[in-house]
Amino acid sequence: MAVSAKEVLSGDIQAAARLMRDLDDEIPSAHRTLKTLYRHTGRASILGITGAPGAGKSTLVDCLTEHLRREGKSVGIVAIDPTSPFSGGAILGDRIRMQKHTLDDGVFIKSLATRGHLGGLSKSTIDIVNVMDAMGKDVVIIETVGVGQDEVEIVKVAHTNLVLVVPGMGDDIQALKAGILEIADIFVVNKSDREGADRTKLELETMVGMNTYREGEWEPPVMATVAQTGAGVPELLSEVEKHWTFISREENLLRYRRERARVELLEILKKKLIDKAVDDLSRNKVLDHLLRDIANKTRDPYSIAEQVVNHRFDFPLGAEPGKGKGIRRGRA
Amino acid sequence: MAVSAKEVLSGDIQAAARLMRDLDDEIPSAHRTLKTLYRHTGRASILGITGAPGAGKSTLVDCLTEHLRREGKSVGIVAIDPTSPFSGGAILGDRIRMQKHTLDDGVFIKSLATRGHLGGLSKSTIDIVNVMDAMGKDVVIIETVGVGQDEVEIVKVAHTNLVLVVPGMGDDIQALKAGILEIADIFVVNKSDREGADRTKLELETMVGMNTYREGEWEPPVMATVAQTGAGVPELLSEVEKHWTFISREENLLRYRRERARVELLEILKKKLIDKAVDDLSRNKVLDHLLRDIANKTRDPYSIAEQVVNHRFDFPLGAEPGKGKGIRRGRA
Numbered sequence: 037m038a039v040s041a042k043e044v045l046s047g048d049i050q051a052a053a054r055l056m057r058d059l060d061d062e063i064p065s066a067h068r069t070l071k072t073l074y075r076h077t078g079r080a081s082i083l084g085i086t087g088a089p090g091a092g093k094s095t096l097v098d099c100l101t102e103h104l105r106r107e108g109k110s111v112g113i114v115a116i117d118p119t120s121p122f123s124g125g126a127i128l129g130d131r132i133r134m135q136k137h138t139l140d141d142g143v144f145i146k147s148l149a150t151r152g153h154l155g156g157l158s159k160s161t162i163d164i165v166n167v168m169d170a171m172g173k174d175v176v177i178i179e180t181v182g183v184g185q186d187e188v189e190i191v192k193v194a195h196t197n198l199v200l201v202v203p204g205m206g207d208d209i210q211a212l213k214a215g216i217l218e219i220a221d222i223f224v225v226n227k228s229d230r231e232g233a234d235r236t237k238l239e240l241e242t243m244v245g246m247n248t249y250r251e252g253e254w255e256p257p258v259m260a261t262v263a264q265t266g267a268g269v270p271e272l273l274s275e276v277e278k279h280w281t282f283i284s285r286e287e288n289l290l291r292y293r294r295e296r297a298r299v300e301l302l303e304i305l306k307k308k309l310i311d312k313a314v315d316d317l318s319r320n321k322v323l324d325h326l327l328r329d330i331a332n333k334t335r336d337p338y339s340i341a342e343q344v345v346n347h348r349f350d351f352p353l354g355a356e357p358g359k360g361k362g363i364r365r366g367r368a
Numbered sequence: 369m370a371v372s373a374k375e376v377l378s379g380d381i382q383a384a385a386r387l388m389r390d391l392d393d394e395i396p397s398a399h400r401t402l403k404t405l406y407r408h409t410g411r412a413s414i415l416g417i418t419g420a421p422g423a424g425k426s427t428l429v430d431c432l433t434e435h436l437r438r439e440g441k442s443v444g445i446v447a448i449d450p451t452s453p454f455s456g457g458a459i460l461g462d463r464i465r466m467q468k469h470t471l472d473d474g475v476f477i478k479s480l481a482t483r484g485h486l487g488g489l490s491k492s493t494i495d496i497v498n499v500m501d502a503m504g505k506d507v508v509i510i511e512t513v514g515v516g517q518d519e520v521e522i523v524k525v526a527h528t529n530l531v532l533v534v535p536g537m538g539d540d541i542q543a544l545k546a547g548i549l550e551i552a553d554i555f556v557v558n559k560s561d562r563e564g565a566d567r568t569k570l571e572l573e574t575m576v577g578m579n580t581y582r583e584g585e586w587e588p589p590v591m592a593t594v595a596q597t598g599a600g601v602p603e604l605l606s607e608v609e610k611h612w613t614f615i616s617r618e619e620n621l622l623r624y625r626r627e628r629a630r631v632e633l634l635e636i637l638k639k640k641l642i643d644k645a646v647d648d649l650s651r652n653k654v655l656d657h658l659l660r661d662i663a664n665k666t667r668d669p670y671s672i673a674e675q676v677v678n679h680r681f682d683f684p685l686g687a688e689p690g691k692g693k694g695i696r697r698g699r700a
Contacts, residue, residue, distance in 0.1 A: 067670065074668035290663070297662035301669040302642065308677045309641040310634065330629035331622070336406035337633040338399065345640045 038065035041072040047172045049144060056146060059163050070163060073170040078293070080112070080169040080176045081280055084191035086219065087200030092226040093179050096200065096263035100177070101143060103273055109175055110142040112168030114161055116180040116190070144168060158190050158303040165193060192299045195292060196221045196279045198272075201240065203232035220256050221279050224272060228260035254282055313344055370397035373404040379504045381476060388478060391495050402495060405502040410625070412444070412501040412508045413612055416523035418551065419532030424558040425511050428532065428595035433475060435605055436507055442474040444500030446493055448512040448522070476500060490522050490635040497525060524631045527624060528553045528611045530604075533572065535564040552588050553611050556604060560592035586614055645676055 039058060043051035058066035083100075087093045094115075101111050146164050148157065161178065168176045178194055191197050199220035223244070225237045240258045249255045257275050261268035283292055317323040329335040371390060375383035390398035415432075419425045426447075433443050478496050480489065493510065500508045510526055523529050531552035555576070557569045572590045581587045589607050593600035615624055649655040661667040 071668050071670045074670065075665050078665060293663035294659050297659045297669065301658065301662060301672060302646070304669050304673040305645055305676060306638065306642045308673045309645060310638045312677045313637055313641060314634070326633065327626050327629045330633060331625035333407045333410060336403050337629065337636050338403045338406065340633060341636040341640045344637060345644045 038063075039069055041069050041076075041170075044069070044073060044167060044171050045076055049141060049171075052144065052167055052171045055167055056164060059167075060160070070166065074166060077166045077169040080165075080173050081196075082165060082169075082194040083175060083177045083276065084194030084197040084219075085177060085179045085200065086191055086197060087202075087224075087226070091200040091202050092263045093200060096198075096224070096226060096261065096269075097177055097179050099263050099266050099269045100273065103269060104175055105140065105142055110173045111144070112165075112171075112173035112176040113143070113145045114164045114168070114176065114178050115145070115147045116157065116161055116178065144171075144173065159307040161190050162193060162300050162303055189299060189303065191219055193296045195283050196276055198222050198224050198276075200224050200226050201236060202227045203230045203236045221254060222272070222275050223256055223258040225258065225260045226263055228268065229262050229265075233260060252287075254279065317344070370395075371401055373401050373408075373502075376401070376405060376499060376503050377408055381473060381503075384476065384499055384503045387499055388496060391499075392492070402498065406498060409498045409501040412497075412505050413528070414497060414501075414526040415507060415509045415608065416526030416529040416551075417509060417511045417532065418523055418529060419534075419556075419558070423532040423534050424595045425532060428530075428556070428558060428593065428601075429509055429511050431595050431598050431601045432509070432605065435601060437472065437474055441506035442504065443476070444497075444503075444505035444508040445475070445477045446496045446500070446508065446510050447477070447479045448489065448493055448510065476503075476505065491639040493522050494525060494632050494635055521631060521635065523551055525628045527615050528608055530554050530556050530608075532556050532558050533568060534559045535562040535568045553586060554604070554607050555588055555590040557590065557592045558595055560600065561594050561597075565592060584619075586611065649676070 039051050039055040044055055055066055055069060059070065085093055085097055097113060097115075101113065104111050146168075148160050148164065165176050165178065178191060180191060197219050199222070201223060203225065223240045225233055225240065227233070228237070237258050237260055244256055244258065247255075259268060259272045259275055261272055263269065283289060314323070317326065326335065326340055330337050330340070371383050371387040376387055387398055387401060391402065417425055417429055429445060429447075433445065436443050478500075480492050480496065497508050497510065510523060512523060529551050531554070533555060535557065555572045557565055557572065559565070560569070569590050569592055576588055576590065579587075591600060591604045591607055593604055595601065615621060646655070649658065658667065658672055662669050662672070
């Protein structure tokens with residue numbers, strides 16, 4: 037049975053979970069519901085948490101969630117877990133959290149472990165964040181390893197991005213500047229009871245200090261936490277709240293909303309474009325023939341891609357696609 | 369001046385480097401050259417090396433390169449270094465390698481540090497691999513952290529994929545099965561002089577053992593190395609050669625070539641489709657208007673994406689795109 041927008045807007049967890057599953061299964065009615073829900077998004081505060089495997093993301097998310105719950109805020113968590121030899125942590129971490137928060141209606145956790153898809157991870161994340169936002173979650177947390185293009189792009193839908201660093205990892209902080217400064221609103225040296233924590237904190241502060249910030253620009257603070265014990269977490273949350281106040285200023289909010297719109301539109305578009313192209317090419321086994329030609333080096337993938345994009349396409353294979361739709365026969 | 373296919377095919381390093389730069393700058397003549405070169409690809413053996421930051425990828429690549437050079441083989445190396453707080457290693461590692469191999473004409477190293485692009489990383493990697501292949505490199509090595517969808521997808525153009533694991537990381541190997549088995553042809557426990565190496569090796573072997581392989585299927589061996597000292601590297605290379613022999617069997621080679629063609633075509637297509645759509649939408653500031661509407665919640669990105677994909681598009685903003693090209697006014 038199709039999930040209605042009304043059910044989700046009322047905060048019905050079962051309905052929201054069903055909608056997410058239907059979206060995964062690409063059920064058309066789910067997409068229609070999502071369109072309706074979109075109008076009701078934009079109320080949640082979105083928090084991105086990025087860190088290498090082993091940086092303690094799950095534990096920190098857990099800790100932050102507990103604090104937010106105590107303040108009476110409802111929380112949605114999206115854990116991005118791209119298939120990889122190195123991303124097992126999120127899955128295990130999730131199970132543990134599930135047990136902990138399973139009886140708490142105020143917490144909604146969704147793990148995304150997409151693989152073999154074409155850019156589907158970003159779109160799925162956007163969908164889930166929007167459902168959680170529309171269902172009235174006060175805070176939505178996106179947790180990601182942040183390595184990989186899609187993952188770096190996706191955290192741009194967050195209001196505030198925390199970048200987790202662990203002591204000792206900082207050996208080559210010099211080399212990391214470009215990427216790290218682009219996404220971090222707040223740096224967090226987690227596991228700060230470990231040796232080298234002070235040095236890592238200092239290096240990050242130096243890095244931030246070397247950047248020139250204009251009047252009215254946000255300068256990322258460097259915070260120290262031990263997520264395992266909860267040390268430093270209240271101070272971190274107070275910095276997060278400062279950033280939320282900062283971003284709520286009219287000029288900042290407009291810029292943020294526009295950037296979120298840009299990431300949303302382009303990521304959704306990217307996925308839909310390639311899906312449509314594969315659909316079109318799969319008709320009458322055109323794709324099969326093309327792959328054979330590429331493998332035999334009688335055609336090159338660059339020229340074929342250009343032809344597809346420009347809707348000029350010859351079918352030397354005698355295969356003619358469905359009339360009027362999709363890739364048309366070229367006239368060039 | 370445009371780089372000719374002939375120059376690259378003759379193995380001219382300067383020409384190849386210039387072509388790669390021109391491809392980065394999206395110079396049309398470079399794309400034409402690449403199309404011509406494509407016919408001459410498929411001769412190099414492509415080796416993928418995937419491992420988390422700190423797993424010792426660069427050191428191992430270095431070690432393998434030295435061995436291959438001693439056998440008289442020329443080597444191309446593509447180091448994928450997605451912008452991320454955690455990918456600094458490749459940059460530093462590269463500088464060190466550059467110094468070492470800089471006077472050796474038989475080694476060509478290219479670092480890819482793309483960011484902010486839309487799926488451009490995969491396409492760039494494919495381009496570089498094809499240029500190195502066409503210029504006659506015997507072996508092309510793709511080095512990547514392998515976290516993130518694009519990165520997992522891209523190693524599928526390799527004949528043989530090594531997955532690096534370090535001792536101690538193996539705590540949750542149970543959780544990793546799905547992703548790890550999909551891409552690994554050979555597991556490498558690097559830094560195997562460290563505590564826990566035997567256990568990690570055993571866990572990996574158990575994991576492989578639990579999978580059922582059909583007659584004629586490749587079962588990934590688990591090798592142990594200390595890339596720093598070179599221990600275990602000759603044994604690893606001999607396994608790599610075994611896998612190359614395996615994949616050279618007619619039925620395997622056909623399947624591999626088809627899979628490479630698929631990844632190449634779809635990744636190139638993905639990039640070209642989104643670029644074209646952004647170009648089309650940017651005309652007359654249509655994109656700006658759309659982003660404003662999305663930010664204001666008067667439109668939703670899902671419906672807009674659908675309209676773009678189906679080439680039905682209203683311009684309620686009075687903005688009309690260039691005639692005959694791009695997104696057309698809808699008739700629905």
